[in-house]
Amino acid sequence: MIPGGVNSATRRIGPPWAFDSARGARVVDLDGRDYLDFHAAFGAVLLGHADERVARPAAAAAARMDLVGLGVTALEVELAELVVEAIPCAEMTISTMSGSEAVAQAVRLARAVTGRRRILKFQGCFHGSYDAVARNVISPPERTGRWDPLSSGILPDALEHTLVAEFNDLASVQSLLEEHSGEVAAVLLEPTPHNVGALLPEPGFLEGLRELSSQHGALLVFDEVISGFRHALGGFQELSAVTPDLTTFGKAVGNGYPIAGLAGRADLLSEFSSAGGPVMLAGTFNGTASATAAAIATISVLKDPEVAFYEHVYGLGDRMRAGLREITGDLGVPATTTGLGSVFVTYFLDGPVRSYRDLLRNDDHAYLTFHRRMSERGFLMYPMALKRNHLSLAHTADDVDRTLEVADQVLRVMLRDGDLAGAERAR
Ligand SMILES: Cc1ncc(COP(=O)(O)O)c(C=O)c1O
Known part of the structure; x- marks a missing residue:
């Protein structure tokens, strides 16, 4: 079945x-x-x-409230406070159910605020199932850096607007940004590409991306769905001291419960329709009580000095x-x-x-x-x-x-x- x-x-x-x-x-x-x-x-x-320290509060939250789907809950506010406190780029944050949704929100937001169409990603990075990013992860040699969609059924347009650069190669990024000057809305990457094991950024690479993105008017987006909370409470951006404009997180933050999120500059996140902006923010299960309680509990354990x-x-x-x-x-x-x-x-x-x-x-x-x-x-x-x-x-x-x-x-x-x-x- x-x-x-x-x-x-x-x-x-x-x-x-x-x-x-x-x-x-x-x-x-x-x-x-x-x-x-x-x-x-x-x-x-x-x-x-x-882990009991997560399972118990998650069950208690579920027993008290599953989902109202109107307004906000104290749990959602508490989680937002923890995220904003932990992640360097986070002035504001939203909750989603999955990393793919967080990435989709980031890409749409970046396109909306810049008025540009293109996204620049890296060969080997995976960002979930959203159409615009579903290309070039574990590519065979002949499709490395070339046309390599992850699925059929995606409009070619959605993928063609996504450029593919080489990790740890600033020249490849610079040349794409110059070739498509004024068209790139976001430079999107896993700062430590873990979907192909563990590529690590060489000294100066993330700093260079920060500089190139700003120079070319593109947002820098760290997809920390794997690295977030795992490598440091503030994600890899805390360790690298390079601050993106937006960041996604997911997976580990809920220790197995379905929760993820997007965080970043307040002026950007204020463009969501929840704050009166033009960028749709919607999701029936966003902020559901049990998963939100699980994330709060997970972060509390991560923060516990003992x-x-x-x-x-x-x-x-x-x-x-x-x-x-x-x-x-x-x-x-x-x-x-x-x-x-x-x-x-x-x-x-x-x-x-x-x-x-x-x-x-x-x-x-x-x-x-x-x-x-x-x-x-x-x-x-x-x-x-x-x-x-x-x-x-x-x-x-x-x-x-x-x-x-x-x-x-x-x-x-x-x-x-x-x-x-x-x-x-x-x-
Ligand atoms: C870096 C990264 N971004 C986004 C996603 C998508 O997250 P999800 O599977 O929760 O939709 C993944 C999933 O593996 C990922 O590794």
């Missing part, structure tokens, strides 16, 4: 998975198999599954990355382990990794086999090339050490079975 048996196409990967429960760092499938979860719902789970969330996940991430580097180094496997804080990824290629084009050198077979074999042994790593892994507050140093032990075994088996062609070449 469900096409393909799943409600989001990227869930149909590997064996036909069906899950029964999820608690802490572990998930259990319908056959009773237990997995240590590094998929974490594509990063939507930051504290661990079914929990020391960021210390915990950065510590585990460093331990995991160092361990993976050591193992692949000792085995002579050509690999590049990278990431930031709670996100880690091992590409099967020789570095450095600066932009999507470098990732075309990844040995996809090795990557996939590694993730698949880890998952078969109960360490759930999403079995698709370039996809990242996530640590949460519920993971422990012991979890990391056990993962490393098994990773070592898996890589040895892969070497034996000839699943690491790059290693053969290196010998």
Whole structure:
């Protein structure tokens, strides 16, 4: 009855998975198999599954009020205050149900306030299902930087107005902005492109984008749907000290509950019809009580000095990355382990990794086999090339050490079975 048996196409990967429960760092499938979860719902789970500190207030909010859909609630105001306090660019904020909706609102708002049609995005960045941004993520070599829609059924017009630049390459941005002078409404990016693992901005890149956007009258929009609240309470913009005009957030902010948002300059967000402006703001479920309470509770845990969330996940991430580097180094496997804080990824290629084009050198077979074999042994790593892994507050140093032990075994088996062609070449 469900096409393909799943409600989001990227869930149909590997064996036909069906899950029964999820608690802490572990998930259990319908056959009773237990997995240590590094998929974490594509990063939507930051504290661990079914964390009581979130589940309880969310349930209490739901018991008191589901949704009135008129006016505002105290929960929505409290969340807005927390967001504005946490995120550097946030003078105002709105709640949405999903990251895709937040991005759609950002793009429409940018077009409305600038009176321009075009958006500039980057090869390798994903921004959800909205038509205007649905192109050029994990592109094959021949379509990298070229025409590569994510779906049929999108009006070509919607995609043609979206330009594609190269991450960490300011010259590619400058030349597109000059070629389309006066036409670009927004420069939109994941500041740490995690939809292809973990590309990290080189020093000066985000600063350069800030300058170029302002120079050319385009808004700078950070899509922090993955990085927001995960890498720092204020997102990657807090760490980089580069402040965009608008930012989206989602996933981790609700620790698994459906909530996302858009934040930014007050003069921009005041253009929404809710404030009397010309840009439509609509959404039946925006600000629903349980998800809003979940986001408030998640942020409260992230802020709690006794929990020391960021210390915990950065510590585990460093331990995991160092361990993976050591193992692949000792085995002579050509690999590049990278990431930031709670996100880690091992590409099967020789570095450095600066932009999507470098990732075309990844040995996809090795990557996939590694993730698949880890998952078969109960360490759930999403079995698709370039996809990242996530640590949460519920993971422990012991979890990391056990993962490393098994990773070592898996890589040895892969070497034996000839699943690491790059290693053969290196010998
Ligand atoms: C960076 C980024 N933006 C937007 C989205 C879309 O969010 P959602 O799936 O909640 O619509 C995603 C989803 O993976 C994302 O990674």
